[in-house]
Amino acid sequence: xxxxxxxxxxAALAGLEEMSLHRLGTLLRNHEPEQAWAVVLGKAPATxxxxxxxxxxxxxxxxxxxxxxxxxxxxxxxxxxxxxxxxSHGGPRYPAALLDDRLAPPVLFAKGDLSLLGxxxxxxxxxxxxxxxxxxxARSIAGDLAMAxxxxxxxxxxxxxxxxxxxxxxxxxxxxxxxxxxxxxxVVYPREHSDLWAAVANCGLLLSEVPPGTRPxxxxxxxxxxxxxxxxxxxxxxxxxxxxGSLITASEALERGVPLMAVPGPPSNRASGGTNxxxxxxxxxxxxxxxxxxxxxxxxxxxxxxVVDQRPRPxxxxxxxxxxxxxxxxxxxxxxxxxxxSLVEAAMGLAxxxxxxxxxxxxxxxxxxxxxxx
Amino acid sequence: xxxxxxxxxxLGVEGxxxxxxxxxxxxxxxxxxxGLPDEACRExxxxxxxxxxxxxxxxxxxxxxxxxxxxxxxxxxxxxxLPIAIGFLAANGQIPVESIEGLGFVGELGLDGTMRRxxxxxxxxxxxxxxxxxxxxxxxxxxQGVVGDGVKVGGTLREVVDAxxxxxxxPHPPDEELVDEEPPPPDLADVRGQGAARLALxxxxxxxxxxxxxxxxxxxxxxxxxxxxxxxxxLAPEVSLQATMVHSAAGVRxxxxxxxxxxxxxxxxxxxxxxxxxxxxxxxxxPGEISLAHGGVLFLDELGEFAPVVLDGLRQPLEEGVIRLxxxxxxxxxxxxxxxxxxxxxxxxxxxxxxxxxCDDGARLRYLRRLSGPLLDRFDLRVGxxxxxxxxxLAGGGGEPTVVVAQRVAAARQRSIDRIGMLNSAIxxxxxxxxxxxxxxxxxxxxxxxxxxxLTGRGYHRVRRVARTIADLEGAGDLVLDEHVVLALQLRVRxxxxxxxxxx
Numbered sequence: 067x068x069x070x071x072x073x074x075x076x077a078a079l080a081g082l083e084e085m086s087l088h089r090l091g092t093l094l095r096n097h098e099p100e101q102a103w104a105v106v107l108g109k110a111p112a113t114x115x116x117x118x119x120x121x122x123x124x125x126x127x128x129x130x131x132x133x134x135x136x137x138x139x140x141x142x143x144x145x146x147x148x149x150x151x152x153x154s155h156g157g158p159r160y161p162a163a164l165l166d167d168r169l170a171p172p173v174l175f176a177k178g179d180l181s182l183l184g185x186x187x188x189x190x191x192x193x194x195x196x197x198x199x200x201x202x203x204a205r206s207i208a209g210d211l212a213m214a215x216x217x218x219x220x221x222x223x224x225x226x227x228x229x230x231x232x233x234x235x236x237x238x239x240x241x242x243x244x245x246x247x248x249x250x251x252x253v254v255y256p257r258e259h260s261d262l263w264a265a266v267a268n269c270g271l272l273l274s275e276v277p278p279g280t281r282p283x284x285x286x287x288x289x290x291x292x293x294x295x296x297x298x299x300x301x302x303x304x305x306x307x308x309x310x311g312s313l314i315t316a317s318e319a320l321e322r323g324v325p326l327m328a329v330p331g332p333p334s335n336r337a338s339g340g341t342n343x344x345x346x347x348x349x350x351x352x353x354x355x356x357x358x359x360x361x362x363x364x365x366x367x368x369x370x371x372x373v374v375d376q377r378p379r380p381x382x383x384x385x386x387x388x389x390x391x392x393x394x395x396x397x398x399x400x401x402x403x404x405x406x407x408s409l410v411e412a413a414m415g416l417a418x419x420x421x422x423x424x425x426x427x428x429x430x431x432x433x434x435x436x437x438x439x440x
Numbered sequence: 441x442x443x444x445x446x447x448x449x450x451l452g453v454e455g456x457x458x459x460x461x462x463x464x465x466x467x468x469x470x471x472x473x474x475g476l477p478d479e480a481c482r483e484x485x486x487x488x489x490x491x492x493x494x495x496x497x498x499x500x501x502x503x504x505x506x507x508x509x510x511x512x513x514x515x516x517x518x519x520x521x522l523p524i525a526i527g528f529l530a531a532n533g534q535i536p537v538e539s540i541e542g543l544g545f546v547g548e549l550g551l552d553g554t555m556r557r558x559x560x561x562x563x564x565x566x567x568x569x570x571x572x573x574x575x576x577x578x579x580x581x582x583x584q585g586v587v588g589d590g591v592k593v594g595g596t597l598r599e600v601v602d603a604x605x606x607x608x609x610x611p612h613p614p615d616e617e618l619v620d621e622e623p624p625p626p627d628l629a630d631v632r633g634q635g636a637a638r639l640a641l642x643x644x645x646x647x648x649x650x651x652x653x654x655x656x657x658x659x660x661x662x663x664x665x666x667x668x669x670x671x672x673x674x675l676a677p678e679v680s681l682q683a684t685m686v687h688s689a690a691g692v693r694x695x696x697x698x699x700x701x702x703x704x705x706x707x708x709x710x711x712x713x714x715x716x717x718x719x720x721x722x723x724x725x726x727p728g729e730i731s732l733a734h735g736g737v738l739f740l741d742e743l744g745e746f747a748p749v750v751l752d753g754l755r756q757p758l759e760e761g762v763i764r765l766x767x768x769x770x771x772x773x774x775x776x777x778x779x780x781x782x783x784x785x786x787x788x789x790x791x792x793x794x795x796x797x798x799c800d801d802g803a804r805l806r807y808l809r810r811l812s813g814p815l816l817d818r819f820d821l822r823v824g825x826x827x828x829x830x831x832x833x834l835a836g837g838g839g840e841p842t843v844v845v846a847q848r849v850a851a852a853r854q855r856s857i858d859r860i861g862m863l864n865s866a867i868x869x870x871x872x873x874x875x876x877x878x879x880x881x882x883x884x885x886x887x888x889x890x891x892x893x894x895l896t897g898r899g900y901h902r903v904r905r906v907a908r909t910i911a912d913l914e915g916a917g918d919l920v921l922d923e924h925v926v927l928a929l930q931l932r933v934r935x936x937x938x939x940x941x942x943x944x
Contacts, residue, residue, distance in 0.1 A: 195804075198794060224801040225800065256802060395793050398636050399637075402635055403633065410927060417929065421888065431794050
């Protein structure tokens with residue numbers, strides 16, 4: 067049997083238990099991958115800082131145990147089978163955007179079109195539990211950006227992440243989805259996104275820093291967020307609670323000097339607490355795709371004439387309903403009471419507004435969606 | 441030395457006639473009961489002997505054999521105490537055998553000879569017809585509700601024996617004053633705001649549409665559900681009789697008239713077992729909550745907390761209106777035609793306005809998955825109930841009282857019964873075009889909904905039936921208008937997991 071290529075050793079190293087970003091980085095900086103594998107197995111002397119780690123009995127035992135369970139040949143075979151490409155830091159195919167990053171992943175696993183990382187890239191992230199309005203915003207911004215040829219980077223999580231990527235796929239523009247995931251590329255999480263994973267890998271790019279088969283452990287998600295930030299030219303946070311995970315992506319972006327934008331929301335909406343705080347702290351507001359394109363310098367300035375609302379303008383009577391709903395989401399009872407209408411009149415008005423796409427309903431609550439009525 | 445006494449036992453909600461044959465002979469003193477008695481029945485040996493002796497009657501040393509015919513059926517319960525005692529006394533010559541002809545006896549005996557009421561008097565008395573029933577005084581109303589006048593009562597064994605010996609008249613039945621009037625059901629006027637939910641209650645009552653209330657804790661789901669019984673008309677005579685049989689068989693207290701006339705309201709707790717809900721048990725097949733709710737409302741609060749198996753057990757009775765229970769020894773079919781009203785939170789944290797819920801999509805999905813699709817599908821009406829705001833409490837005002845709404849409901853029910861002989865929820869999918877023709881505008885609206893995949897094929901028929909009921913409530917004539925369809929669509933809230941990324 068021919069011996070596996072150096073990338074196979076690097077891939078196997080990335081999948082070891084007790085292997086951290088720093089340990090892997092140090093190992094691969096000081097040794098060739100094949101030699102590093104020998105160090106891990108205890109068959110070669112360690113040099114540099116890794117010496118201190120490698121002598122810790124717990125770490126050594128875990129490395130050896132998992133190295134014996136899954137060697138380079140097996141990892142390599144699995145990657146070939148899945149069509150996953152393995153790149154080491156400094157290798158010819160390694161994304162240039164990550165090369166100078168302080169916490170650049172030493173090994174990357176990719177499936178899809180790597181050339182996308184040479185295009186314009188915007189990250190869209192947000193809460194896993196978004197309001198209907200937040201979803202609609204994510205959908206329209208991501209769709210419009212994709213039509214303008216911008217690739218959308220996101221984490222493939224539930225909520226905003228998933229909506230943004232679905233919108234990119236639906237838009238069928240030049241822009242493509244780039245998904246950064248925390249688990250191995252064959253471990254779909256969350257499970258209901260399995261169709262989305264496949265679509266992103268087919269039409270765009272899927273990236274992970276761990277080899278196939280790695281579980282989606284909770285600590286991997288914040289680490290994944292740093293790659294999202296590092297790969298993007300602009301990070302847009304659509305909705306986030308005051309302690310939401312998307313704020314990690316936001317602070318990673320700030321650390322790297324990546325421009326940060328946030329979608330404003332009503333103060334009463336807790337799902338917008340985090341984004342509103344970002345705005346107060348100086349993030350740029352992103353109301354629609356044009357704002358993001360301006361930030362990318364793809365548009366010289368905002369022009370009010372460019373946005374043409376396709377939706378039919380509501381009747382005079384329904385505008386009062388719409389204005390009430392702009393203040394806060396309401397139930398049909400709430401609308402009837404606020405506008406002093408009968409239940410039938412309110413229902414008819416809401417049905418017309420919903421039909422035209424001005425409001426959306428979920429769980430009996432009506433919310434305004436899309437750009438506001440001018 | 442032989443006597444035969446007519447009596448009955450209970451299986452499910454039906455009485456089964458039983459002839460108690462008592463043979464008294466000389467020989468070694470013994471007291472034997474044959475004919476498949478259960479434990480409570482076999483113990484009646486001791487009760488009967490004590491009761492006879494305490495009543496100042498004689499129990500000579502002799503061999504007593506009691507046969508419960510037909511002897512291949514299981515007999516349960518303590519209701520056979522009285523017939524066994526009467527049979528013994530007749531066979532023994534202490535009362536004339538002719539005097540018990542044309543009479544049927546049911547009752548439990550205390551050791552001192554007092555007669556006690558047993559569950560299921562109504563169905564057992566019905567099974568003994570045409571014999572004149574003799575029951576404990578406490579069971580008089582129940583028996584009278586079924587057979588009308590002519591029920592004889594006794595307070596103690598001695599009173600019955602004296603009456604049979606024509607030494608004393610039959611005791612008087614208890615007076616009307618003993619019983620208290622049922623309190624009226626809670627009134628709809630107490631509910632503030634909640635226009636959509638009120639409308640849903642009205643539609644549910646008028647069309648027999650099952651109703652699901654979705655809303656955060658404290659939004660008044662239970663309060664609303666309790667008010668639906670007041671909207672239902674009094675039970676039709678045959679339904680009233682069936683409900684009475686069920687209540688009697690389950691040992692539930694009957695109203696003063698002896699008949700269940702008002703629609704029952706049953707609200708079992710979510711820890712209820714399958715058997716307690718659908719009925720069962722090995723010997724008597726006791727009716728469950730769904731049968732007790734026959735003709736009325738079964739309210740399941742916190743629907744998601746019920747065991748999934750229990751909920752799926754409801755599907756067949758919901759479809760057929762009866763529950764057929766089969767056990768190794770017996771089988772019975774119990775009536776169970778009820779209006780299902782259920783309440784659930786939208787998600788584990790209770791939810792509320794958009795943006796205030798703390799659950800992620802996965803948690804919501806898991807929560808709603810507990811309600812199986814086929815069960816959710818049976819709710820024609822799914823209404824979101826929000827916590828009333830301050831405005832609602834101050835400005836909403838008490839809405840219409842129950843009396844007014846109940847009149848509209850009764851009129852709408854009459855319209856649908858005149859049209860098709862049943863309630864609108866039972867319109868077959870095939871004849872819906874004939875019975876609920878759509879105005880062209882309404883047709884376009886439903887087409888749009890179907891094309892936008894906001895409505896499934898099954899949902900489409902359900903919306904049309906609900907729209908038919910709304911039109912009937914308005915007295916709008918035969919054509920179903922656009923506004924009726926719009927309201928029907930509003931009363932069918934999309935539960936968010938289904939609505940968000942995929943179509944409903």
